[in-house]
Amino acid sequence: MAIIAEIPEEIPKEKTIKPRNPSASSSSVSNQSDGRTDAEVLTEMLVRKGEPLDFIDFVLNVVRKKSDLFKSSSCVGNIMRVVQAIKAEHDAVDAETKEAKAKEEEIQKARIAENKRKNSDDGQAVDKKVARDVGTDTKKGSLGQENKAKEKEVVEENGNTSAVPNSENGLDLKNYSWTQTLQEVTVTVPIPWGTKPRFVVCEIKKNHLKVGLKGKPLIIDGEFFQTVKLDDCFWSIEDSKTLSVLLTKYNQMEWWKCLVKGEPELDTTKVEPAPSKLSDLDNETRGTVEKMMFDQRQKQAGLPTSDDLQKEDMLKKFMAQHPEMDFSKAKIG
Incomplete structure (x- = not known):
């Protein structure tokens, strides 16, 4: 809890800030202190702490002492959601910056290529670019047709379309x-x-x-x-x-x-579980999954499921135990 003990020591340090102009009045000193933005104050504290995690630890301990946030059982989840949202926004900004830089490099390369083209009567560069664009459009069109065909792919079973x-x-x-x-x-x-x-x-x-x-x-x-x-x-x-x-x-x-x-x-009879994951399951769950996979294969082949086979076996045993009974009209399966 050494970090908590720093709380009363940090605040007096912030009060030692002096105005740049020695002749400034006392009111200007007050304005300088009160006029700083939250970001400026927190940035100064971050610099003093040195390590970002130490700074976050310090801030969370202040929040713990000065608010009821940590009394809630969902405080950890709430804080994690805030962190995830900030991380996602950071990643988006970072990706946007990289994309802008890449586009700028592409523009610069295009300008250089254009200057070379203008200095030459050779129009092959233009022809290649047109051919490349047409090829890209053709590829996109083919992928689009393939996706549409995939969406329309269906099978008929028992009168239902799946x-x-x-x-x-x-x-x-x-x-x-x-x-x-x-x-x-x-x-x-x-x-x-x-x-x-x-x-x-x-x-x-x-x-x-x-x-x-x-x-x-x-x-x-x-x-x-x-x-x-x-x-x-x-x-x-x-x-x-x-x-x-x-x-x-x-x-x-x-x-x-x-x-x-x-x-x-x-x-669902076309579903194919990954066999490599069966080893990660407990015995009971694995047995259930293997039974489901067996039943799916049997249905696809038009054969009886494990339940049907069990009923058939029970009926055969019953018939063997009661030979005096007539089972000629009995339907098995």
């Missing part, structure tokens, strides 16, 4: 995509580059999700396929251009057919 899951057992939709494991669901929403967290709308409830940007129509607004563990759900901005939402399933022994009700559903 979408084929993506490589991570979810679906790629028009405005967002989602993936899943037995334990979690991850939602990925593209957003404008450099979007600040304060402009994001992300409301997670036990059985409902809202996602979008302030002032614009919601991208996702619906009831979950199944409930989630609210305390284990989070969202963040990644790479300054993607909103990522992590949801923890309440029932961790079930595959979701859709993220929210009303959206396209996937064919």
Whole structure:
């Protein structure tokens, strides 16, 4: 608690500041002290502390003594959210600065190339640029057609239309995509580059999700396929251009057919759990997962599931124990 003891020592140091003009009146000294911004005062304290973490430790101890913040059981989570928001904003500004610098370098290179082109009658540079642009547009068009075709890919089973899951057992939709494991669901929403967290709308409830940007129509607004563990759900901005939402399933022994009700559903018989992760599960959970995988393979092949096989085996044993009974009309399976 040595840091707490510094509190009464730090304040007198701030009162030793003197005006630059020796002939200034006492009122000017008071104005200099009172007229400083919070940022100036805190910056001076940060310089004196030397280490940023020491400064933060000092400030939090002042807050602890002078407020009721730490009496709340959720204070740690609240402080972490503030830190995460500041970190996200810092990353966005840093990325924006790097992008601006890269663009400036590209402009400079383009100017040099243009000057060289003007000094020569050779127009090959222009032709190459046009060809490159056309190639890029063609590639984008091909990717767009591929994505549209992927969205339309469906399978028919028992009269119901179900979408084929993506490589991570979810679906790629028009405005967002989602993936899943037995334990979690991850939602990925593209957003404008450099979007600040304060402009994001992300409301997670036990059985409902809202996602979008302030002032614009919601991208996702619906009831979950199944409930989630609210305390284990989070969202963040990644790479300054993607909103990522992590949801923890309440029932961790079930595959979701859709993220929210009303959206396209996937064919859960096409879901493929990662075998490498089975070793991380306890024996009971692993047995359940292996049973689910076996049943999925049996359904795909049109064969009886483990429950059907168990019922069939029980019936055969019963028939063997009662040979006097007529089972010629009994239906097995």
